[in-house]
Amino acid sequence: MSTIAAIATGNAAGGIGVIRISGDEATAVADRVFKAMDGSLLADLGGYRAKFGNVIIGGQPSDNAVALVFKAPKSYTGEDVVEISVHGGLLIVQKTLEAVLDAGAKPAEAGEFTKRAFLNGKMDLTQAESVASLISAQGEAGMKASFNALQGSLSDKINSVLQKLLDMSALMSAWVDYPDEEIPELEEDELLSTLKECEAELDELLQNYDNGQTVIDGVDTAIVGMPNVGKSSLMNMLVGRDKSIVTQIEGTTRDIVEESVRLGDLVLHLRDTAGLRESDDVVESIGIDKAYKALDEAQLVLAVFDNNKPLQKQDREILEKAKSKPAVAVINKVDLEQRLETDEIENAFAKVVYICAKENKGLKELSSAVEELLGVQDFDTGAPMLANLRQRQNCQNAKENIAEAIGGVEMGVTYDAVNVMVDSAVEELLSLTGKKATTEVVNNIFSKFCVGK
CATH class of the missing domain: 3.40.50.300 (P-loop containing nucleotide triphosphate hydrolases)
Structure with a gap:
């Protein structure tokens, strides 16, 4: 992928302004606009190293700056990343970005840094969406809930339900496909118990959705x-x-x-x-x-x-x-x-x-x-929480698929038919976490992020 750059700080004067560069040529691009005081090159630095120097704009030193280098895969995006911090005046920040773009980087699209983090396996889709929630959170409870989602609270819950469904699906498939093999019989009571447990866990997420939206x-x-x-x-x-x-x-x-x-x-x-x-x-x-x-x-x-x-x-x-x-x-x-x-x-x-x-x-x-x-007086900011309508719809669809599977088992439907319903629930949850989300869904999610994130 191309090397991208954008202003990572807000569009207002401040103490510093940060220009983020990400991609295979991140250090090479940064070396064309940043000169360290000791004459060293950023390309020669290891990860998590910083240098003090000047940014060069139009061939002239224009501001003191600090360049911080992150090496793939241990960076936000999973790529080589350089963050150049200059004084936070709007003009100097914009001019530094223009110099970085002139040096070979391409302008980042909205949410492209976080999108690359998702595509490079640094986070799943629920964690990526929690980044946007964390940025927009206006209250302390919303901030804490969004951060816990970023840390994987929702991902862990969904993956736990997924694993139960996948294990059950594998047993049903084996029972149907290899009837002559010595495969332990799948007990109907155990199957129903697992399905109802998964349904209850998803129902709890759905019940807490409105409260979560209220808080965030x-x-x-x-x-x-x-x-x-x-x-x-x-x-x-x-x-x-x-x-x-x-x-x-x-x-x-x-x-x-x-x-x-x-x-x-x-x-x-x-x-x-x-x-x-x-x-x-x-x-x-x-x-x-x-x-x-x-x-x-x-x-x-x-x-x-x-x-x-x-x-x-x-x-x-x-x-x-x-x-x-x-x-x-x-x-x-x-x-x-x-x-x-x-x-x-x-x-x-x-x-x-x-x-x-x-x-x-x-x-x-x-x-x-x-x-x-x-109903938010006892809101648990550490509990898994669905962040938006997309996640809610995937969760709702998965719950309905599981309910159909429960009904099928209770009516004596064959395991291969029940497994189709379970597989549908699995597909919905994989879409929720992004493991099987369509390109259109992914692009739509990140298009709503701010540029620089």
Whole structure:
């Protein structure tokens, strides 16, 4: 394969910027743009060695740099790799990359370094996909779960199920193909027990899928309520600064204000909406329509009520709409006299939290309520976890194939027919880990990575 290069650090000024080069000619290309202070060549270095020197751009030394050499196969990609670290100004990083490309490297495609790692057997497809999850993780729990997947937690689980299916398939094939040989009889009870065990393990992965996505991707959350109940104050309390304008004037928030925040181990993608009421104001009415749409689309609703006012018509509308959604009732202004009929709210919502957003009181209780409502309060970041819809679909298909095999055994279907169903499950799991994934699937996965990774 050709030698490729790309900027491996973010597109922003920083302390350093790293240009990664990978391929058979990595050290030769790097030697054309990097000159060590002691005059040595990177091509003569062993792996895991570094040199301090200058990068040469347009024939002139242009920056101090450190070049780090990795030798195949003990590198990220499994190929020879050189990483040149220069000062992190956007211009010098870009100019260094251009010099590397002029020296013979080709621009890396999106995700090409990790794709080469996969193709060279440094990781399977589930681990490769966990790289993208780790990069995009916004909460600590999501970060830990993604790292454990990178370390092989999902791979180990799938391979364990695979081995059981393969061993069973081999026994059934031998029993069918060599009936006259002295092959130990395959007991039906043992066969059913193994199949049901595999089905249960895959079912556990599927059951945990939604929780895993919630932890890694975060939750689209709508803050809804009537004007002046404290939606914007709640938004500001969650964000930790004045994100939304707070006044005593009804209708202050007219458009949706968005922000992502950490709440416990979760990331909430918040949308502070316009107060829900009847309005003749054209602009405010548009904001109210957007608020109802946000409520309908949200994965989580924080329905805010004013402890100091009786329930209004619009309060009850929100109450009815929220019944069909994962929703927490947030009763605000508990520092004021209670005039709110809380019994009606507590009967309608699974979780009710009492807060004083103005004084930043109740955040811990809200965090606990949200985690319990979404079922992630005891989320195990070390447990195997399906990372995306592709993995989920392969796992679902494999489980269905195994269920068919169980039904076949129970109905007395011949072992060769049962084995076809088991083989179908095996194919799905091999596709999940990438051992039999199509070229189209592999290319599609890595096309979604950033360039440089």
